[in-house]
Amino acid sequence: RSPTPTPEALAWNGTGSTRNLFAIVLGRCYTYTQLLRPGLGSEACPKILDAFKSAFISKNPCDIMKEDYQPLVDLVNQTVPCNKSLFWSKSKELAHQYSWVQGGMFTLEDTLLGYLADDLTWCGDPSSVEPNYQSCPRWNECLNHTGSVFWKVISQKFAESACGVVQVMLNGSLSKPFHKSSTFGSVELFSLDPRKVHTLQAWVMHDIRGNYSDSCSGPSIRELESIVNKRNITFTCQNNYRPARLVQCVKNIEHSSCASKI
């Protein structure tokens, strides 16, 4: 008799799950709840890992629903203080550097759920109880994608809970700093609650070695302004918000825009 063949995992076009995925997620959970923000309670970490696994293990990675992540989301009730939410689009590195140095602001990745998953790749396979380490779908390979659904769910929750003045850091070195199809433009912006959020402040940051351009008055930011105003939220915009520019200056200290203005 021939041995039973092991079923082949589905093959996708993107890189496979991050090696040691579950150890990394569990470790990050303890780091966050025990060292970075004690008070949230680290006892829940094993349950959080289980809920994360259950969301996608043994499932087709292109067939994940928002509901699959709901048990995970329900385990974490973390609120961000008013005036402290920082959204970003195409400016991840600077937004994270700024929020780390500044200390009091929260990007999504400064909250537990975002911290657990940032920069990781994960997906399952219908024929296995392990993550698929060989390949995962690319973001644009399918709609109900394991990773993109996760970020949609937690980005929406993050934006829904924001209050007071909120900030968004955008990339002014791109011809379109604001994209309606980005997660910020399609999920977060429309999840802000105008009864709680009175102002959206945009910081349009330019690469320090790029040319200066007044992106705040350009068509892309005007489109954002009109969406925000229609939602009854006040809009303000600043080119090269000085505290974030000073973070860029750490690596470019000789640049003229880094000179003291005192």
Ligand code: NGD
């Ligand atoms: O096609 C993709 C792809 N598109 C986006 N991303 C992708 N990753 C792929 N492998 N393939 C991921 O989303 C990538 O890690 C990017 O760094 C990240 C954000 O995409 P970007 O820069 O276009 O900005 P978005 O507006 O779509 O999203 C940023 C906002 C921000 O306020 C966070 O609160 O939405 C939240 N977020 C969404 C998606 C992913 C965060 C992340 C994250 N930390 O990875």
